[in-house]
Amino acid sequence: MPRLVGLHHSDGYQVPFAYPTGAPLLRIVGGRGSGRSALLNAVHDAYNGRVPLARVDLDAPGFGEPGVAALGEEAPNASPLTCLLYLLAYKLGLDVRHFGRPMAFPRLSLGLLVVTAWRPLNGDENDVRPADLRRAEAELRTFITADDPDIRRRRESLGRWFDIVTASLPHVLSGLPGLDAIAGAVLDTARQQLVRSEPGRGALAWWGGRLHGAQGYQGDSLQRLFQFVRGFRRLDDRRRTAEEHLVAALLDDIDANYGRLRRLNRKPRPLLLLDNAHSDVGQALLALLEAGYGAGGHDDPTRPVVIATLLGKGERYTPLCEVGGNAVPQADPLVLRIPAIEHGHIREMLSPVDYPDHLPRLVARFSGGRAASARTLADTAIRAVQDAATVESRELVDVAAPELLAKLLPQPTMLERLILLSAAVDAGTRRGLWTFAHPEDHSPELVAARVQEADDYRRRACLDGDRALDLLLLHQLTATTSHERWRDIQLRLRSLCVPRGDTYLHHTLAVGRVDEVVCALHHRFTTAAPAVWLASINLICSAPHPREGYEPPDTADTVSCTACGGEGPGPQHDAVASLVPLLWRLSDPLTLAPCEDDLTTVRIALETLYGNRAAHAGYREASASWPARLRTGAQAPDLPVPEGSAS
Numbered sequence: 052m053p054r055l056v057g058l059h060h061s062d063g064y065q066v067p068f069a070y071p072t073g074a075p076l077l078r079i080v081g082g083r084g085s086g087r088s089a090l091l092n093a094v095h096d097a098y099n100g101r102v103p104l105a106r107v108d109l110d111a112p113g114f115g116e117p118g119v120a121a122l123g124e125e126a127p128n129a130s131p132l133t134c135l136l137y138l139l140a141y142k143l144g145l146d147v148r149h150f151g152r153p154m155a156f157p158r159l160s161l162g163l164l165v166v167t168a169w170r171p172l173n174g175d176e177n178d179v180r181p182a183d184l185r186r187a188e189a190e191l192r193t194f195i196t197a198d199d200p201d202i203r204r205r206r207e208s209l210g211r212w213f214d215i216v217t218a219s220l221p222h223v224l225s226g227l228p229g230l231d232a233i234a235g236a237v238l239d240t241a242r243q244q245l246v247r248s249e250p251g252r253g254a255l256a257w258w259g260g261r262l263h264g265a266q267g268y269q270g271d272s273l274q275r276l277f278q279f280v281r282g283f284r285r286l287d288d289r290r291r292t293a294e295e296h297l298v299a300a301l302l303d304d305i306d307a308n309y310g311r312l313r314r315l316n317r318k319p320r321p322l323l324l325l326d327n328a329h330s331d332v333g334q335a336l337l338a339l340l341e342a343g344y345g346a347g348g349h350d351d352p353t354r355p356v357v358i359a360t361l362l363g364k365g366e367r368y369t370p371l372c373e374v375g376g377n378a379v380p381q382a383d384p385l386v387l388r389i390p391a392i393e394h395g396h397i398r399e400m401l402s403p404v405d406y407p408d409h410l411p412r413l414v415a416r417f418s419g420g421r422a423a424s425a426r427t428l429a430d431t432a433i434r435a436v437q438d439a440a441t442v443e444s445r446e447l448v449d450v451a452a453p454e455l456l457a458k459l460l461p462q463p464t465m466l467e468r469l470i471l472l473s474a475a476v477d478a479g480t481r482r483g484l485w486t487f488a489h490p491e492d493h494s495p496e497l498v499a500a501r502v503q504e505a506d507d508y509r510r511r512a513c514l515d516g517d518r519a520l521d522l523l524l525l526h527q528l529t530a531t532t533s534h535e536r537w538r539d540i541q542l543r544l545r546s547l548c549v550p551r552g553d554t555y556l557h558h559t560l561a562v563g564r565v566d567e568v569v570c571a572l573h574h575r576f577t578t579a580a581p582a583v584w585l586a587s588i589n590l591i592c593s594a595p596h597p598r599e600g601y602e603p604p605d606t607a608d609t610v611s612c613t614a615c616g617g618e619g620p621g622p623q624h625d626a627v628a629s630l631v632p633l634l635w636r637l638s639d640p641l642t643l644a645p646c647e648d649d650l651t652t653v654r655i656a657l658e659t660l661y662g663n664r665a666a667h668a669g670y671r672e673a674s675a676s677w678p679a680r681l682r683t684g685a686q687a688p689d690l691p692v693p694e695g696s697a698s
Contacts, residue, residue, distance in 0.1 A: 052094060054379070055356045058319040060097040065317055069379045073354040074320075076341055078328070080365035081389035082513050083459050084423035087360035090371075090389065091324045094358065103154050103321035105142035107135065109336075110327035114138055119229040127284045128167050129227055131332040132294045132339075136301060137163060141233045143305070143321055143355075150318065154308045157254035158300035160241040161276060166293070167234065168216045168223050169280050184219050187212040195277045198270075202249075205273075210246045217242075245273075257303065261296055291335075298339040302354065309353035321355040328359035341384070364513050365389065391420025400429035404436040409643045412684045413444055416640055417455070417526075419519025424455050444641040445599075452527050459520060460512065468505040470531075473524035474540050474561075474595070476554045478502075483547040484540065522640045525595045534601045538562050542604075553590045560594040563603030565632050570612040573627045576660065577614050581669025585692045592634040593688040596641075626659035638686040650678040669693045 053059045054069035055077070068074075081087045088108075095106045106115075113119030116138055122131050140156040140163075147153070170188060178185060191212045194205035216223060217238060220231040244254045251259070251272060258279070259272025267282075268275045279296065282289035305321060328337055337359055344354055365388025372390050374380055380387070397411045397418075410432060418424035431451045435442040460466040471488055475481040481502050485492070492498050506515070514520050529537065541561040548555035551571050560568045568591060576584055615624050633652055637645050657674035661667045672693035680690055 052097070056098060056102060056319045056322060057317060058098070058102060060094075063101075065319070068317075068320075072351060073344070074356055075383045075385045076337060076344070076357045076359065078337075078384060078386045079358065079360045079371070079389060080363040080368055080386060081360065082364065082421065082517075083362065084421035085389045085391075086422040087362075087389060088326055089422065091326050091358065091360060094322070095324055098322055100148060101150075102319040103143045103145070103147055103150065104324070105139045105322070106324040106326070107138060107142075108326045109135070109333040110330045113229065115326070116229075116233075119233070120227065122227060125286055127286070128170075129224070130283075130290065130294065132335055133163060133166055133297065134227060134230060135332060135336065136297055137230060137234050137237055139323065140237045140301065140304075143323075144237070151313070154305070154321065155240050156237065156301065156304040157240050157244050158257050158304045158307075159297060160237050160239075161244055161254050161258060162279070162297045162300050163234075164213075164216070164238050164241045164245075165277055165280050166283050166297070167238075169277055171277070171281050171284070180222050181215075181219050184212075184215045184222070187215045195274055206246055210242070213242050213245055257300070261299065294335070295339050295342065298336070299343045302340070302343045302352070305355055306352040314353070320353060323355050323357045325357065325359040327362065329361040329363065333359065333361075362513055389422075392418065392422045392425050396422070397425050397429065400426060401432060404433050406432065406436060407442065407643075409444075410442065412644065413447070413641070416684070417448060417451075417519055417522055419517055421519070423458065424519070427451055427454055427458075444643070448523075448526055448641065449530055452523050452530070456523055456527060459514060459523075460509070462508060465505050465508040468501065469509060470524050470527050472502065472505060473521060473528055475544055476557060476590075480544050480547045480554065484544055487540070487543045526640070529595065529598050534597060537597050537601065538604055553587050556587075556591045557594045560591055560631075560635060561597070563597065563601065564610075565635075566610045569624070569628045569631050570610055570614070572631065573612055573624045574614040576623065576627065581667055581673075582692050582694075585669060585673055585690075588631070588634065589688040589690055589692065591687075592631060592638050593686070594635060596635075596639050622659050623662075626656040630656040634687055637681055640686070642686075644684070645681050650681060653681065654678045 053066040055074045057066055057068050058064075059066055079087060079090065091106060095104065098104055108115030112121035114135055119134075119138070122129060122134055125131075136159060140159055144154050144156060187208070191205075191208045194200045194208050197205075217235055220235055224231050224234060249255075255272040255276065258276040262268045262275040262279060268278050270278070279293060283293035284290075309318065325333060325336070327333060337357075340357060365386075368386045368388040369380060369382075370390040371387050374387060392415075394411050394415060397414050401410060401414070414425055414428045414432070418428055428447065428451050432442045432447055435447060435450075456466055456470075460469060468485075472481050472484060475484045482495075482498050485498050485502055489498075489501070492501060509515050509520075532540070541558045545555055545558035545562075548558065556568050556571055559571075572584070572588060572591070575587065579587070612620065612624060615621060620628070629652055633649060633656075636642060637649060637653075654674045654677075657670045657677065661670035661674065669692075673691075676693070677690050
């Protein structure tokens, strides 16, 4: 940050610019709860009051500004982008200590004034604006449309109209409650340009040059400026073009505030902090800023430092922790990602109390690398330790899961759907589960739509495939489901699967029928390649666990192992029988760190399956890698399947 802004973040000394000709727009990508807003808060706290700065939340009502309402829909005289530009100009124009004269925005204020207040056509009978405003507008219209206007009388008419507009801002901005005070401060700059400047000078000259030669514009600079409103009011592509002019005005105003003296003194650059820029207005603003960055009145325009955070998956981008010091990324566009939180950070969060050794691993497992989720879990654990001197894994997640899920998936209806659907493994069984739980939805098309809506909602939140979220959803399902309901759900899902297939056995294990799974896997062991068999047990033993007190359903027939025949269980059957329940238990996300006896049992079982046979070398590799991975916290279905063990 110091090398982007030109000022150290904590001390007052200036820092050489990393990008002497201007920094590119910086996009920072992260998921929900990753710390995007916290990062901007830290930058804001470091530089607020030291450089011109504007911080906005582009996904919040009124862009996060207290007292400003959200624009309900596009209006003839307002759009989300114009409301945002009012707010940015107001915040950047506030007085900053040691910066000198506050920044002014004459070009932008002129454009916003005419867009907001001017009606290019006479009002109709439904015009509810004050009568004096309508009279002043009608008088000014005669001068604006005249081929050879009297400049002095036009200037006087402009002054009267402007004074009435500013006095009537609540009516002019009736669709934007709370914005009138901010707009009034921004528009103050426009009066001098309208009343005192000649049409060929100042900000008016900029608008005249900007619109010169454009289709539909004629007359002097002031006349072109007022004609500019017609394009904005079209509510089509011409509005986008008009907004492009307004953003260009913002950038050129910022550049004009950095005159020769400020450039020689290397004054810090202004900061625009745009949170949640993945929103529609955020994407529109970023596109227009990028388009305007390459333009300017001279070869080296001063551009603001723009940091925009976006919701997304950032795996393909450079992490923030690798950028700093002399490492100046040259990519354009410049996109960085927020790295996942590490065990060291979690241990630091838990440091106020004497915590059990397994707790950081549990927090990491259910937080999924999200800083906010880890903080919630850590704070819950600290309170439990302070109250009871200990913390139980299940109780910790029971308390924290509802809050975590509400933050990750804030739409209650979709959250409820995803909790139910978390029990299913694939798309086909998801639809079958929905039909089972909601028999009132008779149409297959309606069922498919319900499931698709939930999946789309999760994907838009960039949480599709998120393992930690899967664990939270499943935990909440077990926590809010009776034992009987749990059994019915799992048996229903099993009935939708191919008999004795992987997902069938997955749900069989979830209802506690361990012997049935053992016999099926022993039978499969006699024919399947090691890679196939190891992948299967990985998926099967990732089955969820029912709550304490659950009793497996009785079976009418005793389960017999076809692989054993009439000879009774042999070493291989015993190996499978010891491996399945143990691996299932060690893959419970609430489990403590495995003890060495458990890891030894896993190793011996896999070595027994290897049996000194070259074709079974994959089991020997797994006998070394699986205990090592389990020791570090890995669980099914993420245990490694040795490559090349399919022979």
